[in-house]
């Protein structure tokens with residue numbers, strides 16, 4: 001059974017359905033990304049799973065605890081970073097982390113101090129530790145909010161747009177941290193993001209959510225293949241490619257053929273089965289092959305295509 005299991009989760013605000021029958025499973029140690037446009041229902045889904053709001057119908061379990069019947073246990077097992085950083089502006093960075101360490105049940109003072117130092121140094125905030133959060137920049141607050149979420153080393157982490165508002169260096173720091181927490185420490189991570197390159201780089205699986213519904217889930221690569229329908233293979237030859245296309249025209253498996261300068265672009269549903277014969281024939285026709293490159297659309301292209309299909 002997955003570490004996070006959502007079963008037909010729905011949330012209505014009055015008569016408006018923000019999340020509609022969303023189901024997915026996240027394995028232990030897995031990073032699962034929720035992608036979707038503004039207002040799709042990502043934050044609402046995360047808040048239900050973290051027991052901040054209750055679902056209108058459906059249920060979920062987090063690390064074995066039911067969100068409806070065992071909310072206290074769920075809150076203990078989850079570290080959460082939400083859109084509006086829930087920090088006390090009038091407290092310093094250290095005071096904030098101290099407060100939340102205790103709220104999360106940490107009691108050993110020296111362990112708390114050591115953990116706070118470790119986190120503030122990691123996030124490059126140690127020098128600013130005695131300043132009130134009110135004077136922090138947006139990115140500094142974001143980093144502190146993530147430190148807050150992981151301070152008690154929870155087995156599950158829910159991060160709502162963890163890299164938003166961060167500079168490239170800080171965004172990389174967070175991505176690397178997420179990967180480390182999942183791969184090395186087997187923590188289960190649910191995140192939402194608008195950055196498709198982040199999803200592509202760090203998520204084991206992603207779910208695309210649109211208008212409250214989970215449209216599709218899969219590995220980033222899987223989604224790209226699914227949306228592409230057919231793969232493309234680019235063959236680059238020495239000199240103009242126009243004389244060689246004839247050698248592979250009508251070849252079984254080749255569904256599309258285009259010549260662009262010194263490149264032949266082969267469309268195929270079966271790149272593994274088709275590519276070797278394409279290469280053999282081109283060589284037979286006298287082509288000097290410089291490169292053979294399979295091409296799949298990016299997750300971004302896939303996402304935009306799926307959004308286009310679900311709109312309207």
Ligand SMILES: Nc1ncnc2c1ncn2[C@@H]1O[C@H](COP(=O)(O)OP(=O)(O)OP(=O)(O)O)[C@@H](O)[C@H]1O
Nearest residue numbers: 013017018036037038039040041042043044045083
């Ligand atoms: N407390 C609330 N009361 C009424 N409507 C709400 C409430 N919270 C969320 N909604 C609505 O539910 C829908 C989903 O909102 P949600 O915040 O989950 O979207 P999101 O996918 O996180 O979007 P974004 O990418 O902009 O953060 C929106 O239409 C929003 O207006």
Ligand SMILES: [Mg+2]
Nearest residue numbers: 042043044083
């Ligand atoms: Mg949101």
